[in-house]
Amino acid sequence: MIYPSFDTLVEKVRDGAARRKVVAVVAAEDDHTLEAVAQARRDGILDACLIGRADKIRTLLAGLGEAAEDFRIVDAEDPVAAAKRAAELVRERTVDFVMKGKVQTADLLRAMLSSESGMRTGRLLSHFALVQIPNYHKLIGLTDVAINIAPDLAQKKEIVENAVATMRAIGFEPPKVALLSSAETVNPKMPETAEAAALTELNRGGWLPGCHVDGPISYDLAISAESARIKGYDSPLPGDVDLLVVPHISVGNILLKALRYSAGAASAGIVVGGRVPIVLTSRAVEAQDKFLPLVIAASVSGD
């Protein structure tokens, strides 16, 4: 399936799911978070379980013109207690994914990764973003721009596995994966090129069936069929890539910001690799920036 834009993904999640997904919002007493969650509920995308100081949450909902009875509200005295409660709900399988509210990321992740939580899968947690680039014909995945700083080969393998599983859950099938580097050849002075070649070779051996993996490959070859034609690069990937895998976090962060601030792209990311996705947007961002990650998380979590 191809998503030309985030709008088509929103439609698919709203109209396509067998049932509405439920998000557990940790320390929900936060204006922008509640606003995004309320909009997603009104749009038919999800139901929400709001965890935190119930009185405060009710007051904020009233201020937003929302009816408290449209939400499940779970009282928790502080952010750490709220995170613990969310971990229990994940274990009980009464929620489909988790969103960070007014809680420190470290406190949230500690609760999620505790042995009492139902979150642990033994897999690496990694960051997965979807990006809408104005001059590209479909949404494109990007990983890992936010969690793993300088992953080694084994970690890169898990990052790709996490992202491919996520893309399949969203409906990209089969995903075409580019392992980005600055060139197409292995350069012994650039370990990332050797790692990319190793992952491509692994895939030829059947690592991720039904999935095209190519690399090392440069950004222009991944994104532009014309560029690949000029350079005589033969692959189904150029101009039709679904997932860009960056060699390390600084490449990913700077690439994503260049796309957002210089190419007019929109983007939204989630944390994957746990049993359910986690929405970890910054507390500083507006409600609008918290909405799209909710849509992605809802589209990823299984029926």
Next chain:
Amino acid sequence: MIYPSFDTLVEKVRDGAARRKVVAVVAAEDDHTLEAVAQARRDGILDACLIGRADKIRTLLAGLGEAAEDFRIVDAEDPVAAAKRAAELVRERTVDFVMKGKVQTADLLRAMLSSESGMRTGRLLSHFALVQIPNYHKLIGLTDVAINIAPDLAQKKEIVENAVATMRAIGFEPPKVALLSSAETVNPKMPETAEAAALTELNRGGWLPGCHVDGPISYDLAISAESARIKGYDSPLPGDVDLLVVPHISVGNILLKALRYSAGAASAGIVVGGRVPIVLTSRAVEAQDKFLPLVIAASVSGD
């Protein structure tokens, strides 16, 4: 001085120089190279010394409708001999910069860096690009996206020195320099952040007077005043940066390609750090892509 676009740089080089600069083209028997050089000559940007097989060069010039007497032609039997001859011309100071024609990059650089050449300065050679991003108000420098793979702190210092000297020669005065990373804080797990902080500190101590250096800094803070305002980042740099310094080549290569292929940017680069600049464009590119680096090299080389 601000250059809103490459056109304004072309005008400045054409109208502002005390005398026309002279390029030495190494193995000039190449169609696209001759086309670019001939256009730059006709535009009043430079004069050219074409080194290579004189008969072949004359035939190609005739095919382009150019008069052979408009150029100095220096006969050389093969590309290696042409490169040696260019190195001699640099030593004699009869040419202002060098351009690669139909010669291997390694052969050209070997001749340039030989002890008989006048090219060596004891400095690191590095790559410097100018980029025209449609939604940014001026040309912006970018270094090093093509030569030094993973520079250490001492090499980064030289890369910045080379680029700042180049920008000043072009007319950016004083340049505002961003040492790009994925965040604004030093992270012990990311050596590039510590290196950026060290260079910023060096500059506070007077390293490059009349030059603002800031880092580590993220791409959005460097390029967007609005983003800096939201994050409370106080510096003269956000939204008005002149030079982006990337932590390693893969960041630079992928950033530049994202700007070109996804943000509609144009770019052109030269090699700096030698006594004269070197234009090293790929043999595959069209004449148009060989023209702008000639303009940049002509603007950089001293009167």
